[in-house]
Amino acid sequence: EVQLVESGGGLVQAGGSLRLSCAASGFTFDDDYAIGWFRQVPGKEREGVSCMTSSDGTTYYADSVKGRFTISSDNAKNTVYLQMNTLKAEDTAVYYCAADKDYVYYGGSYFYCDYYGMDYWGEGALVTVSS
Numbered sequence: 001e002v003q004l005v006e007s008g009g010g011l012v013q014a015g016g017s018l019r020l021s022c023a024a025s026g027f028t029f030d031d032d033y034a035i036g037w038f039r040q041v042p043g044k045e046r047e048g049v050s051c052m053t054s055s056d057g058t059t060y061y062a063d064s065v066k067g068r069f070t071i072s073s074d075n076a077k078n079t080v081y082l083q084m085n086t087l088k089a090e091d092t093a094v095y096y097c098a099a100d101k102d103y104v105y106y107g108g109s110y111f112y113c114d115y116y117g118m119d120y121w122g123e124g125a126l127v128t129v130s131s
Contacts, residue, residue: 002026002120004097009125012087020082020125022097029054029075034103036060036071036113037082039093039127046096048113050082053103060112065091089131097122 008020020037027033036051050071052059059071070083080097098118105111 002099004099004120004122006095006097006122006125009095009127011128011130014087014089014129014131016087016129017083017085018087018127019084020095020097020127022080022082022122024078024080024097024099027099027101029073029078029080031101034100034111034114034117035073035080036098037080038096038098038113038115038118039091040096040124041093046115048115049095051111051113052080053111058111062113084127087127087129089129092127092129094124094126096124 003025005023012018032055034051034053037049038046039049040046048062049065050061050069052071068086073080099120100117101119103117
């Protein structure tokens, strides 16, 4: 059974940093998965924040987080991280870890966080940024 368990959420002041972790079980990062982070606020759709491929480390970042967030993984620990720096009030959301075992490169070369392609989801971790 695949499980994704997020940790590291919390309350932080604007300008501060947090690191989210997602521990995966039931599959290994040595398999070729797309793994990453989505976020959602009440009344809005869940949006892709950052994703990566476990095999070659190809990454995707939403424009809103480029230059501030960094996704990484520790394949030995089967864990993916999201380092979030220079946090803003608009980053406040529930952050979800997700994994896709059959991801594709759209148009042959474009990789992104495909909400509809994700096969597994964590329960979510709340990140609150106070202004």
